[in-house]
Amino acid sequence: MDLHERTSALIALGQHLLGEDDYLRAVMHRTYHNNLWFTPANQEQAVKAIAEQFLDAGKLENWLSQYEIPEPATPKTVGLVMAGNLPLVGFFDVLCVFAAGHKSKIKLSEKDAYLLPYLLKLLEKIDLRTAAYFEIANRLHDLDATIATGSNNTARYFEAYFGKKPHIIRKNRNAVAVLSGKETDAELLALGSDIFSYFGMGCRNVSKLYAPQGYDFIPLLELLTEYREVVLHDKYKNNFDYNLALCMLSREPYLMGNGIVLTKNTAIASPVSCLYYEFYDSIVDLEAELSNRSAEIQCIVANAATISLPVVPFGKAQQPGLEDYADGVDTMAFLVGL
Numbered sequence: 516m517d518l519h520e521r522t523s524a525l526i527a528l529g530q531h532l533l534g535e536d537d538y539l540r541a542v543m544h545r546t547y548h549n550n551l552w553f554t555p556a557n558q559e560q561a562v563k564a565i566a567e568q569f570l571d572a573g574k575l576e577n578w579l580s581q582y583e584i585p586e587p588a589t590p591k592t593v594g595l596v597m598a599g600n601l602p603l604v605g606f607f608d609v610l611c612v613f614a615a616g617h618k619s620k621i622k623l624s625e626k627d628a629y630l631l632p633y634l635l636k637l638l639e640k641i642d643l644r645t646a647a648y649f650e651i652a653n654r655l656h657d658l659d660a661t662i663a664t665g666s667n668n669t670a671r672y673f674e675a676y677f678g679k680k681p682h683i684i685r686k687n688r689n690a691v692a693v694l695s696g697k698e699t700d701a702e703l704l705a706l707g708s709d710i711f712s713y714f715g716m717g718c719r720n721v722s723k724l725y726a727p728q729g730y731d732f733i734p735l736l737e738l739l740t741e742y743r744e745v746v747l748h749d750k751y752k753n754n755f756d757y758n759l760a761l762c763m764l765s766r767e768p769y770l771m772g773n774g775i776v777l778t779k780n781t782a783i784a785s786p787v788s789c790l791y792y793e794f795y796d797s798i799v800d801l802e803a804e805l806s807n808r809s810a811e812i813q814c815i816v817a818n819a820a821t822i823s824l825p826v827v828p829f830g831k832a833q834q835p836g837l838e839d840y841a842d843g844v845d846t847m848a849f850l851v852g853l
Contacts, residue, residue: 516644518584521613522575524642529570531637532562542633546602550626551750553602557713558630561602568836569610578837579614582851588616591853594655596663596673599624600716603631608662608846613648615850620650620658660853662846683849685842688813689722689784690832693801695821696727698829702818703738705830709816710775711742712833714751715787718813718841719832723783723791725801730794736772743773755788783811798822813841
């Protein structure tokens with residue numbers, strides 16, 4: 516398939532995903548029973564984001580026009596180790612490999628074992644030739660390159676196993692939010708989406724707040740009550756109860772909202788149902804700290820007028836576009852250069 520044919524298949528997939536698909540709903544329910552974190556609503560959110568942000572004709576064609584993709588392509592075999600923290604979180608890597616004209620050998624996460632194979636089946640129905648570009652495998656070998664996503668711990672094993680050939684290995688990252696105290700209620704309410712979407716389990720979910728000295732968190736917590744339904748989810752509620760109990764038993768100062776425990780901590784990654792915060796005295800000093808800790812940060816959520824570093828608007832952290840590469844590494848440039 517040439518680039519135009521591959522692009523057309525992807526666009527057709529996006530159009531299909533925006534319509535009704537009873538079988539997809541059945542796959543979502545199967546996925547939910549396999550992994551209770553992946554509620555049907557969260558899966559629908561992920562599928563809609565893929566269709567609108569990644570598979571939209573105009574966005575996809577404009578993005579691809581920035582790269583000199585060889586035609587005809589010389590296909591390489593690229594191993595993909597899928598993460599399982601969010602539904603279809605590895606789809607973007609699959610998209611990039613296919614768009615670049617390479618073949619994917621995919622190691623699925625056991626937490627998300629059904630959605631991606633179904634989307635690949637849909638692609639095959641759109642154009643039978645796409646089947647040659649994808650293989651689901653239990654073990655990855657005979658690879659020309661690898662893209663692996665995991666934790667800081669698993670990254671060490673990925674480096675040892677895949678390090679001899681071209682690779683992208685991603686570690687733990689989280690989003691942070693910088694508050695100035697001048698945010699509107701609408702902005703703070705939108706911040707709740709950055710915190711609570713997908714139960715806060717994504718690398719682009721805000722796990723820490725930076726606020727000026729003396730900042731009053733009570734108005735924010737009152738606004739975040741809008742997301743109180745998260746505590747109706749049993750697994751989230753268990754985490755919330757556990758982390759709240761830890762704070763109480765350790766006599767650690769904390770603030771509590773409906774579904775969130777707010778504690779002061781210098782770390783960036785917070786547990787599910789917790790949100791860390793830290794006060795700052797100077798924006799200049801904060802910018803220096805965030806720059807120094809850039810390897811821990813996926814994105815910064817803030818008003819553009821607050822800080823001079825690149826930021827994502829409130830409410831947009833979990834709506835990445837095609838150019839919002841994980842860890843700031845241009846995946847397409849890596850693949851085109853193989």
